[in-house]
Amino acid sequence: MASPSATLVHTLGHNTLGKTDIAVQSVLISIVFFSVGLRLWARRLRWVSLKLNDLLIIVATFFMVGRYVVEILMVVLCGMGLHSTEVAQVGGSEVLVQFNELTYAGDLLWVTVVALVQLSILNYYVHNFGQSTMTLLSYVMMGLCSFLWIAGLFSTAFFCTPPKRIWLADTPGHCGDRKMLHTGVNASEAILSFFVVILPIPSIRGMSLSKTRKISLMCIQVLGLAIVAIIAIRMKIEFDLDPEDPTYSSARKSILSCIVPLLGIILACLPTLEPAIQTIFGMSASPSPVHTSMYDPTFVRYWKTTVLSGRSLEEPEMPLVTLTQPFKAKMGYLAPGNIQVTSHWEIHSSRGSARLDRSPVRQA
Template identity: 80%
Template sequence: MAPPSATLIHSLGHNTLGKIDIAVQSVLLAIAFVAISLRLWSRRLQCISLKLNDLLIIVATFFMIGRYVVEIIMVVLCGMGLHSTEVTHVGGAEVFIRFNELTYAGDLLWITVIALIQLSILNYYVHSFGQRAITLLAYVIMGLCLALWVAAFFATAFFCTPLKRIWLVDTPGHCGDRKMLHTGVHTSEAILSFFVVVIPIPLIWGTPLSKTRKTVLICIQVLGLAIISIIAVRTKLEFDLNPKDPTYGSVRKSILSCIVPLLGIIVACLPTLEPAIQKIFRISALPSPVHTSIYDPNFARYLRTTVFAGRRLEEPEMPLVTVTQPFMAKMGHLAPGHIQVTSHWEIHSSRGSARFDRSPVRQA
């Protein structure tokens, strides 16, 4: 008789749910890799060093890779997606010990990845938004996310006494209420994720954005709310899980479990991808009298110094026209190649020291 692992690998041919699980995770993980790559490229194009939010999302992606490996092992070697009767018949009872160990590791990784994504998004808000109230709110929610991660991680890690009773159910000891633990953790995650998503909404509706960019930002918020809905559905599946058939019932929850963090990584990267997208499609950023992205640090400074500070709304300095000299003129006079006139303009003579500033009369 073939070894149990090889036999379960051969069973993958008719394990439809298991193959769907691996396929969904593979596609979303590939998209997440693309989003992370574009994010890092955008930072390089902007000549901006990596910030804490970038490092957090990178670490979250590495942990997600670990969870992806765990899921593949559960499908290939533990028969997740097959009914427990078939798994027992083919691989024996010891397969469920490995299955419980991997489920335990997967739950800890899921909790950690979700916390890292939330902290990355909130830290991005702190660096990008200038409004004091939103910054303070982001810090408060960051504290709550850290507290929830610590509580959920240790409650899950030490759910049973002794610890090995989590995967060896016949070990003497006791465990807590698993459904109550998961319900509390998932409900708290959903509530905090909701606040993470809705923080930028007042700025989206209260700032003069173009219809295209406003539509993109609204789509990001809708995608974030969809993630929260998936968490709620995942909690419902936790209640419907049949303890006598864990390998078959867990696969649906596993699919939703991978969708939530992977979509979270993608959503966290979307606001930072504009420079890379412009570079790929050769789109030039058009000058505008107002900053058109609430995620632009310059726009945040503009809000701090005007709108939120209660000052008179002034026209920001911006290029109005660029006068380019002909090539022969450059060669003949060795003058600079172009003159850029802005709303705060000055003219410096290239042949003398004369300087003309905008006078108060012209300013009026």
Template identity: 60%
Template sequence: MVGRYSVELALILLCGMGLHAAEVARIGGPEVFVQFDQLTYAGDILWVTIVALIQLSVLHYYLRRFPLRIIMWPGYITMGLCTALWTASSFATAFFCTPPKRIWFADVEGHCGNRKMLHLGSSVAEVILHSFILLLPLPVIRDMILSRARKVVLGCIYALGITIIVISAVRIEVEFDLDPEDPTYGSARKSLLSSIVPLLGIIAACLPILPPAIQIIFGTSVLSSTTDGISTSPVSSGYWKTTVLSRAQMDDPEIPLVTVTMPPMAKKLSELAHGQIKITSDWEIHSARNSARLERDSMRRG
């Protein structure tokens, strides 16, 4: 992201992006357009990389936060599609012309593809993946019982996601309106949109994991209210079991459990297993409010 913004600043300060091509040629000469094409080439490769990394980071969070079959399989498939699009877009952009330097030196022998069709295909695929990533956790989220504060945060995340999709769609239209005879002037609007989308994407990706930081900085636990929970639907019941037994989920459980007791032998085996919980015989779970106690015999033999 820093590299992308550095390219944008170089295009403005060194190549006159935002000014008409005639004025840029009068001030800097024809060699400015060579530098402009080189920086645009680097910026396009950085763009597809940034978008793919943000998508993969959001999907990785889904897989860690919701380890359910209804999320896991679509999540892995979407990660594969994002990686495939990243690879294809990177190679298509890097080798748009053969040889690549023909992009900024028109007199070099070779051939180039259709730039608008390349950007159209890549941008439309990105918008489709954005939409699918935004909708992926809905089957689980709709069955969760959340506090009002968390509902507000969730609404902000989805509002940012919808905004990203809308801006990405507008970016496609701006791409088609570019005048090839005046690239420095027409690229300004596209550059602005290209700078906003990854920034909003990073914010949206970070919001779900901010409650612990907010609690430490501001001394409030409003975003980790004990009123949060899981409903009793079939989907959520599977998540209940994952939340109880998975060590990765014990850091921020939706149901406020406090103790998991095991026989002495099972406890000793757990300590030998580097802190991982291994239940070998009886086990008991006590709720935070001491409202119920669940007992099961021989839940797992190991």
């Protein structure tokens, strides 16, 4: 008899569910790499250093790659998508033990990736919405997500005592109620994800944005609600799993399990991609007014943090502005007057005026 791994690789030809699982994950993880790459590039285009939400997405992508490898091993080596009778007949009972081990690792990675994505989105809210209420609610939600992450991680890791009993049923010990565990974790994730998605909606409605921009932001919210719906469907499938045929019944759950964190990473990257997309398609940024009013949220936040508290804060992003004067007659010829204002607050004049050189502001 051929080795179990080689024989089960050969069965991939008629393993439709397994091939579908690998295909869906491969397409989505390619989009994830592209989205994260654009996100990092957009930060570089804006000359903005990486923040905590960027680092959390990078870590989440790293763990998602690990889960992607686990899923491929479950299909290729353990025959996920095939009936357990065929898997045991072809590969032996050891393959089912290996399947349970990989399922255990995949569940731990799933809980971790979902929590990292939620924390990244909430941290993005903190940095990009100046309202104190929004910031407070974001921090509260971050605390709840962190608590659920730790609770879900430990309850999954120590579902059986000892954990080895999860994949070796004849090991002395005891296990909890698997359906109750999965129902609790999935229901909590769905509820928290729902509130994470709808949290910025009141702030978005109050912003003075163009109709197109608001529609694009609302589409992102709809995608987030779709992810919440997928989590709920995943919870329903948990009840339909056949413990006597785990390799076949868990294939549909596996497809939904991979869609949730992968779409979550893409969703977290979408609001940050505007500079990169504008550069790719050669579009100029839409003109926005210079922040000169003391009632501007960015100005107020910067003033309170730097001046009143004496702490240092990275300067808010200011668009580069070029002010062009009409042509004027000067000393017998026409000379255009251009003033370029950059983020370093330097003033460059194409006229080379001596009055600017003698200005006390210029000398300072």
